[in-house]
Amino acid sequence: MVESIPLATATELIAAAEEKATEIENPMVITVANSEGNLVAQHRMDGAWLASVSISRNKAYTAAALETPTHELAEPSEPGNSLYGLQNTDDGQLVIFGGGYPLERDGEIVGTIGVSGGAVAQDRTVAEAGVDRWQELTE
Amino acid sequence: MVESIPLATATELIAAAEEKATEIENPMVITVANSEGNLVAQHRMDGAWLASVSISRNKAYTAAALETPTHELAEPSEPGNSLYGLQNTDDGQLVIFGGGYPLERDGEIVGTIGVSGGAVAQDRTVAEAGVDRWQELTE
Amino acid sequence: MVESIPLATATELIAAAEEKATEIENPMVITVANSEGNLVAQHRMDGAWLASVSISRNKAYTAAALETPTHELAEPSEPGNSLYGLQNTDDGQLVIFGGGYPLERDGEIVGTIGVSGGAVAQDRTVAEAGVDRWQELTE
Amino acid sequence: MVESIPLATATELIAAAEEKATEIENPMVITVANSEGNLVAQHRMDGAWLASVSISRNKAYTAAALETPTHELAEPSEPGNSLYGLQNTDDGQLVIFGGGYPLERDGEIVGTIGVSGGAVAQDRTVAEAGVDRWQELTE
Numbered sequence: 001m002v003e004s005i006p007l008a009t010a011t012e013l014i015a016a017a018e019e020k021a022t023e024i025e026n027p028m029v030i031t032v033a034n035s036e037g038n039l040v041a042q043h044r045m046d047g048a049w050l051a052s053v054s055i056s057r058n059k060a061y062t063a064a065a066l067e068t069p070t071h072e073l074a075e076p077s078e079p080g081n082s083l084y085g086l087q088n089t090d091d092g093q094l095v096i097f098g099g100g101y102p103l104e105r106d107g108e109i110v111g112t113i114g115v116s117g118g119a120v121a122q123d124r125t126v127a128e129a130g131v132d133r134w135q136e137l138t139e
Numbered sequence: 140m141v142e143s144i145p146l147a148t149a150t151e152l153i154a155a156a157e158e159k160a161t162e163i164e165n166p167m168v169i170t171v172a173n174s175e176g177n178l179v180a181q182h183r184m185d186g187a188w189l190a191s192v193s194i195s196r197n198k199a200y201t202a203a204a205l206e207t208p209t210h211e212l213a214e215p216s217e218p219g220n221s222l223y224g225l226q227n228t229d230d231g232q233l234v235i236f237g238g239g240y241p242l243e244r245d246g247e248i249v250g251t252i253g254v255s256g257g258a259v260a261q262d263r264t265v266a267e268a269g270v271d272r273w274q275e276l277t278e
Numbered sequence: 279m280v281e282s283i284p285l286a287t288a289t290e291l292i293a294a295a296e297e298k299a300t301e302i303e304n305p306m307v308i309t310v311a312n313s314e315g316n317l318v319a320q321h322r323m324d325g326a327w328l329a330s331v332s333i334s335r336n337k338a339y340t341a342a343a344l345e346t347p348t349h350e351l352a353e354p355s356e357p358g359n360s361l362y363g364l365q366n367t368d369d370g371q372l373v374i375f376g377g378g379y380p381l382e383r384d385g386e387i388v389g390t391i392g393v394s395g396g397a398v399a400q401d402r403t404v405a406e407a408g409v410d411r412w413q414e415l416t417e
Numbered sequence: 418m419v420e421s422i423p424l425a426t427a428t429e430l431i432a433a434a435e436e437k438a439t440e441i442e443n444p445m446v447i448t449v450a451n452s453e454g455n456l457v458a459q460h461r462m463d464g465a466w467l468a469s470v471s472i473s474r475n476k477a478y479t480a481a482a483l484e485t486p487t488h489e490l491a492e493p494s495e496p497g498n499s500l501y502g503l504q505n506t507d508d509g510q511l512v513i514f515g516g517g518y519p520l521e522r523d524g525e526i527v528g529t530i531g532v533s534g535g536a537v538a539q540d541r542t543v544a545e546a547g548v549d550r551w552q553e554l555t556e
Contacts, residue, residue, distance in 0.1 A: 006185050039192050042181045046145050050453060051482035053178050054507040078496040087505040096502035120499040175328060175453035204329035218356040221398040224374035227365040229332040284463050317470050320459045324423050331456050 004034035005103065005111035009137060010041040013103075013113060013130040020129035021045060021117070028117035028126050029056040035109050037064035045117070052116035058093050059100030059114030059127075065090065067109055071098030071124065099123030103134045143173035144242065144250035148276065149180040152242075152252060152269040159268035160184060160256070167256035167265050168195040174248050176203035176232075184256070191255035197232050198239030198253030198266075204229065206248055210237030210263065238262030242273045282312035283381065283389035287415060288319040291381075291391060291408040298407035299323060299395070306395035306404050307334040313387050315342035323395070330394035336371050337378030337392030337405075343368065345387055349376030349402065377401030381412045421451035422520065422528035426554065427458040430520075430530060430547040437546035438462060438534070445534035445543050446473040452526050454481035454510075462534070469533035475510050476517030476531030476544075482507065484526055488515030488541065516540030520551045 005013075010032035021028040027045035029052035034040055037060065044053055062070050073096035076083040087096045098121075100114040113134075115127035144152075149171035160167040166184035168191035173179055176199065183192055201209050212235035215222040226235045237260075239253040252273075254266035283291075288310035299306040305323035307330035312318055315338065322331055340348050351374035354361040365374045376399075378392040391412075393405035422430075427449035438445040444462035446469035451457055454477065461470055479487050490513035493500040504513045515538075517531040530551075532544035 004185075007182055011182070038183075038189055039181060040183050042178060043146055043150070044177075044179050046143075049483055050177055051479070051507045051511060058506060074501050077502065087502040092505060092509055095506055097500055173453070175451070175455055177453055201329070205327050222375055223352050224355065224365040227370060228336060228373055229329045231370055233329060282463070285460055289460070316461075316467055317459060318461050320456065321424055321428070322455075322457050324421075328455055 005032060005040055007040055009134075010111070012137065013133050014041060014043050016133035017113070017115060017126045017130040018043065018045060021126045024118075024122060024125065026118040026122045026126070028115050028123070029053050030126070030130065031056045031060040031114045032103075032130075033057075033060035033064055033112045033114070035064055035111055037061035037112065040111065048117045055095060055116035056099070056114045059095045059116060059123075060112045061100075061114070062094045062096075063100035063102050063112035063114065064109065065094065067102060069098070069102065070095050070100035070114075071120070074098075099127050101127050101131050103131065105138050144171060144179055146179055148273075149250070151276065152272050153180060153182050155272035156252070156254060156265045156269040157182065157184060160265045163261060163264065165257040165261045165265070167254050167262070168192050169265070169269065170195045170199040170253045171269075172196075172199035172203055172251045172253070174203055174250060176200035176251065179250065187256045194234060194255035195238070195253045198234045198255060198262075199251045200239075200253070201233045201235075202239035202241050202251035202253065203248065204233070206241060208237070208241065209234050209239035209253075210259070213237075238266050240266050240270050242270065244277050283310060283318055285318055287412075288389070290415065291411050292319060292321050294411035295391070295393060295404045295408040296321065296323060299404045302396075302400060302403065304396040304400050304404070306393050306401070307331050308404070308408065309334045309338040309392045310381075310408075311335075311338035311342055311390045311392070313342055313389055315339035315390065318389065326395045333373060333394035334377070334392045337373045337394060337401075338390045339378075339392070340372045340374075341378035341380050341390035341392065342387065343372070345380060347376070347380065348373050348378035348392075349398070352376075377405050379405050379409050381409065383416050422449060422457055424457055426551075427528070429554065430550050431458060431460050433550035434530070434532060434543045434547040435460065435462060438543045441535075441539060441542065443535040443539045443543070445532050445540070446470050447543070447547065448473045448477040448531045449547075450474075450477035450481055450529045450531070452481055452528055454478035454529065457528065465534045472512060472533035473516070473531045476512045476533060476540075477529045478517075478531070479511045479513075480517035480519050480529035480531065481526065482511070484519060486515070486519065487512050487517035487531075488537070491515075516544050518544050518548050520548065522555050
């Protein structure tokens with residue numbers, strides 16, 4: 001069974017992320033996906049980069065497909081390390097830099113969030129605002 | 140510069156479409172795109188088909204890329220008619236059945252809406268609820 | 279050896295096609311390719327459809343790849359006919375409706391032209407203006 | 418509505434770039450795209466590399482999709498840096514070495530130019546001839 005995040009919850013997480021993006025003055029594209037990495041909702045804020053439409057979606061996909069925050073994938077994917085070449089697999093859907101996070105309930109991943117539109121630090125800050133909102137909702 | 144539909148407007152159109160989809164008890168995936176067919180916002184209602192994630196997005200793309208409602212493409216694309224084979228072009232992005240509509244302002248296409256999730260008649264009904272909302276907003 | 283059309287000639291053919299497109303008031307995308315179907319030059323006239331960027335290029339590709347005008351491919355590709363399914367082959371690059379033409383010199387195909395942006399009859403009229411210019415130049 | 422670079426302007430920029438490419442004796446492929454990264458015009462100079470057809474187009478795409486000159490992407494995309502893996506995202510459309518530049522008017526990106534065909538230094542020199550021409554035209 002695919003555990004999913006309801007659309008109403010997904011848009012709440014996106015709203016929290018958008019609020020943070022507005023606060024740091026960096027328009028973002030924000031995607032919430034289900035536990036199979038398939039889209040629940042995606043918003044492109046006014047002025048956000050076009051490339052981020054694909055990248056935010058694939059960050060959300062990657063967090064589901066490898067059940068991990070995407071920023072943990074960069075180091076093992078470097079030349080000489082164990083997963084070197086990871087970013088070229090899975091039909092080019094994997095993103096190995098930060099901004100994608102699993103969303104868990106009772107230790108199970110039930111969805112993910114992926115954010116793109118700025119430097120990686122900004123992407124992570126905005127995505128974490130969505131994760132924080134998720135944690136408030138599931139407490 | 141892309142004079143696009145702002146995200147706030149896109150989510151209003153999606154809300155109007157969702158309301159109609161709820162009324163007819165048929166969960167849908169709804170996408171609003173800009174005039175170049177690139178995503179502004181996309182929502183997958185709870186229970187909507189997975190295939191509709193791609194189809195609704197490509198209906199929105201098609202309405203922009205050929206500047207036409209997608210239901211007008213079916214007949215000319217039939218075997219024996221002038222555009223037979225159209226559905227196999229443009230990297231498989233063109234959808235030739237109903238549910239994609241241009242959104243115009245002062246005679247210019249400034250965005251599109253694409254809906255998928257039911258029979259084509261249902262898809263069109265839900266998409267037209269979004270188009271109607273657009274027309275109210277631009278009056 | 280790949281026989282090619284020089285860029286200077288390609289832009290002359292495109293100019294002739296653009297003149298015709300302007301005359302019939304239908305903005306078009308026009309591509310000239312070499313005998314391997316690879317691009318020499320492509321112009322998108324102001325207001326031409328986005329989908330035509332891909333379709334005009336693939337009409338030029340198809341005319342080279344099958345050494346035939348594309349309008350001759352529709353009938354054999356219909357259900358029940360010998361090439362049914364052709365439009366799904368070659369990684370989706372083949373276009374089976376009119377608007378792509380080989381350009382010959384001494385009975386050899388040395389390039390192609392592909393036009394998209396209107397009804398098929400319009401596409402063919404505009405492409406043929408390019409073919410006519412080619413014939414004047416090679417006489 | 419896409420406020421794009423008109424075709425007539427695009428071919429002027431390409432002509433300026435071609436003149437520079439001729440001067441440095443390095444045939445190039447030159448693409449001008451609109452602000453969403455979609456093609457306005459593309460020319461392959463006689464003798465230019467086949468791979469450059471795709472690369473020049475994707476440099477133009479990248480400059481639009483990330484709103485940045487492409488040469489600024491190389492360093493952050495190196496192993497160990499924050500965007501390592503960027504070149505594998507967005508369906509392989511992103512080029513992270515030099516030769517793609519945004520074209521701005523009143524601080525807004527209204528199009529881009531992408532050049533490929535030589536060493537990156539040559540690509541940049543030729544692309545910058547197009548950017549210079551753009552700046553003369555918009556003064």
